[in-house]
Amino acid sequence: MIPIRYNLRNLVVRWRVTLLTALGFLLVVAILVVMLAFVEGINELARRAGRPDNVLVLREGTNDELFSDIADTADLARVWLSEYVATDETGEPLYSPEVYAIATQQLPPDPRDGRPRYRFLQVRGVLDPQRAARVHGLGLLRGRWFSAVGDECVLGEGIANLLGLDVGSRFAIREGLLWKVVGILDSRGTPFDSETWAKREVVGQEFGKDNVERGQRFFTSILIRLRDPRWASWFCDSLKSRTGLEVSGIPEPKYYERMSEANTMFLAAALFIAAIMAVGGMFGLMNTMFAAVNQRTKDIAVLRILGYQRWQILLSFLFEALLLALLGGLAGMALGSLFHGVEQKSFITSGQGGGKTVVFQITVTPFVLRTALAFTIFMGLLGGLIPSWVATRLRPLAALR
Amino acid sequence: MPKLFMLILKNLRRNPVRVSLTGLAVLVLVTIYVLIQSVLSFLDQQMQEKTTNIRLIITERFRIPSRFQKADFDRIVLPGGETYARLTQLPGYRPEAWTLWHFIAFSMDPDLTRRDPNRFFFAIATLPEKMPTMIDGLEGIDPALCDKLKNPGVSGMENAGLLLGPKRLARLGVRIGDRLQVFSLSHRDRAGQPIKMDFIVVGVLPENTRWDEAAFMDYEYLERTLTDAGSDLAGLINLGWLTVLDQPTAQAACAIIESQNRNIKCETAATAVNRFFEPLKDILFGVRYILVPTILVVMAVVVSNAIGITVRERTSEIAVLKVLGFTPLQILCLILGEGVLLGLVGGVLGVALPHLLVNYVFKGIRLPLGFFPVFFVPPRAYYWGPWIGTATALAGSIWPALTGCRVRVAEIFSRVT
Numbered sequence: 001m002i003p004i005r006y007n008l009r010n011l012v013v014r015w016r017v018t019l020l021t022a023l024g025f026l027l028v029v030a031i032l033v034v035m036l037a038f039v040e041g042i043n044e045l046a047r048r049a050g051r052p053d054n055v056l057v058l059r060e061g062t063n064d065e066l067f068s069d070i071a072d073t074a075d076l077a078r079v080w081l082s083e084y085v086a087t088d089e090t091g092e093p094l095y096s097p098e099v100y101a102i103a104t105q106q107l108p109p110d111p112r113d114g115r116p117r118y119r120f121l122q123v124r125g126v127l128d129p130q131r132a133a134r135v136h137g138l139g140l141l142r143g144r145w146f147s148a149v150g151d152e153c154v155l156g157e158g159i160a161n162l163l164g165l166d167v168g169s170r171f172a173i174r175e176g177l178l179w180k181v182v183g184i185l186d187s188r189g190t191p192f193d194s195e196t197w198a199k200r201e202v203v204g205q206e207f208g209k210d211n212v213e214r215g216q217r218f219f220t221s222i223l224i225r226l227r228d229p230r231w232a233s234w235f236c237d238s239l240k241s242r243t244g245l246e247v248s249g250i251p252e253p254k255y256y257e258r259m260s261e262a263n264t265m266f267l268a269a270a271l272f273i274a275a276i277m278a279v280g281g282m283f284g285l286m287n288t289m290f291a292a293v294n295q296r297t298k299d300i301a302v303l304r305i306l307g308y309q310r311w312q313i314l315l316s317f318l319f320e321a322l323l324l325a326l327l328g329g330l331a332g333m334a335l336g337s338l339f340h341g342v343e344q345k346s347f348i349t350s351g352q353g354g355g356k357t358v359v360f361q362i363t364v365t366p367f368v369l370r371t372a373l374a375f376t377i378f379m380g381l382l383g384g385l386i387p388s389w390v391a392t393r394l395r396p397l398a399a400l401r
Numbered sequence: 402m403p404k405l406f407m408l409i410l411k412n413l414r415r416n417p418v419r420v421s422l423t424g425l426a427v428l429v430l431v432t433i434y435v436l437i438q439s440v441l442s443f444l445d446q447q448m449q450e451k452t453t454n455i456r457l458i459i460t461e462r463f464r465i466p467s468r469f470q471k472a473d474f475d476r477i478v479l480p481g482g483e484t485y486a487r488l489t490q491l492p493g494y495r496p497e498a499w500t501l502w503h504f505i506a507f508s509m510d511p512d513l514t515r516r517d518p519n520r521f522f523f524a525i526a527t528l529p530e531k532m533p534t535m536i537d538g539l540e541g542i543d544p545a546l547c548d549k550l551k552n553p554g555v556s557g558m559e560n561a562g563l564l565l566g567p568k569r570l571a572r573l574g575v576r577i578g579d580r581l582q583v584f585s586l587s588h589r590d591r592a593g594q595p596i597k598m599d600f601i602v603v604g605v606l607p608e609n610t611r612w613d614e615a616a617f618m619d620y621e622y623l624e625r626t627l628t629d630a631g632s633d634l635a636g637l638i639n640l641g642w643l644t645v646l647d648q649p650t651a652q653a654a655c656a657i658i659e660s661q662n663r664n665i666k667c668e669t670a671a672t673a674v675n676r677f678f679e680p681l682k683d684i685l686f687g688v689r690y691i692l693v694p695t696i697l698v699v700m701a702v703v704v705s706n707a708i709g710i711t712v713r714e715r716t717s718e719i720a721v722l723k724v725l726g727f728t729p730l731q732i733l734c735l736i737l738g739e740g741v742l743l744g745l746v747g748g749v750l751g752v753a754l755p756h757l758l759v760n761y762v763f764k765g766i767r768l769p770l771g772f773f774p775v776f777f778v779p780p781r782a783y784y785w786g787p788w789i790g791t792a793t794a795l796a797g798s799i800w801p802a803l804t805g806c807r808v809r810v811a812e813i814f815s816r817v818t
Contacts, residue, residue: 020709061513102464104462174462211633265769269768281703286422287703288710290422344683346684347681357680
């Protein structure tokens, strides 16, 4: 075999070309790592969201809490009064009927034109905050749960940081409705990080679909804890026939998995962009390798005369191309990995126009690094193949002349 | 100058492999730049306040999805109300430029638990006569086609026309003239059952618009059906739209509308779109300030590498040119010219390719972001592509060109044996 030192020396001697080619690969691979890690971050959030023993009940035909409305009737208890539903220490079933809504909060007027400004806030109305938090698997970071009296709320940690609010703060969620923050949810890395929790009655009447005049109350969802996660699918499938109500159930992890399905679109876009950029980088590598072959025609001729076979020449140049790609690719992976842990805000949606704002971290997983490495090797080999093949076709005597 | 240009062309022809590879690299990188920029520039356009013909959006003030009484909207747009009287006094107010929307989701499958995307659609119930003037992207749609929503030409089916986007028509597997029975996913009757509606497919919306998955129906038909069914949503609308002449009128109109009714809010469409895109700001920032510059740097690096190799291979030649009387500036132009020409050609092709493929073959970039399901490469991309290709190639060629024009004749010839 042709000594590896020969290729290494060539890369060192032509250091400027080596660096420029590697720089191209570095940037392409770094971008690929960041984009994949972004998608992985949302996937990770969706994977962690929802307990396998929880079932989310929505109105039949809807797949987003925002568009669901389940009338609060006496019959509704059939949903949670079941031997399959887990109970707490006192024997009470673990369930939480809730109202999820998006409120439009009015902000102080824009100083430029004096016009009011607005922002969206995700609000969840719960009957019993402690029970709801228990079913959701959430706790308090600080403060206390809101009481039955007064306009109190607890905030997800993310939204509290964003709004600059903490325990004891007050804010107007809408005109004439001032809420006092009494607690901060320990919600990092969950879909509830951007939510404000308050009393069901208030949320239902102010932001939900309750009709006070007609005496109608609606929940958007009911979260139910089962005694055994293996029953989740059966519980959901048989919910309508067992209860006779126009409702449907979905295992909670599956709900969030569906919500993050829009991410496949981001993943496809990320891979498409990275692939196209890589093709550009690969053309650069081909240029470099063609120049290397041109410059070393005499070397190749001598190697052939010394008895090296065509396939050995091919392997030698392919190896050099691969080294070049790996040099840039590994540096790119290192650069991209620096973004690990950076916090981002995005949106997960069922595709119906609803959805949730989520705060998540860019996550460089082994999958991301493996994909980036495979990508680097593939592009390196592809970029080096034609120039290496051209090198093997040189006729030694003609080249020496 | 023409001689210099001919020399540049001759030089490029001497190494067709390298020129082709570099040109292809520029082409693919400009292509991806154009695709990304097409999406970003469209969003920018939607989020930027216009100076004339401003769309105002009227929604319920406190919650999403917005729902408010049509009667409240009537007070704004129909003569007789105080709000209308005050609005019509504004110099830039156009009393006829308004419409309303009511969203409704339908399934063609009576079993609503099955969510087959090919049997499901969202419809916008609106005023057919306002469609040609009040819907962005559907300007110029044939008013006769819109009128078919009211008069589908089938007796007993008055107002039951349905206009579908071409993609939605294909997904549902229906044809113009077909009669559909659909079941509402979002609206219920007084007994809590899905509302059944019958439609006649009366036409297809124009191609290459963001409405190619949409469906439009007559608001009058929806309202009549909801009222008959005793639905809670009868008499409600989701959005109201106005168009006013200029920004001062827009601000004044919003102030009047909000002061008359504290339960609704009025803002420019650009402001509303901005707020909806707030959660995506991080992503858009990353794309704009990390991804796009990286693409440009990769392009510059590839060109720089190729031109650098060319210069190193031709140092003797450059020395000869200097001996023949070429000034360093002319040599600089010669080398820069090669890079610029490559960038220009790659840039032009890098726009033409995505423009033809995206707009005519794939019928848009399908990247559902908020209310915008599909994006197209705009004609103005023919300015960006060549410009960005040329500028980046020029930037990438500067260093090799400076190296080339600094070649010392004596040093080069001392090496020649």
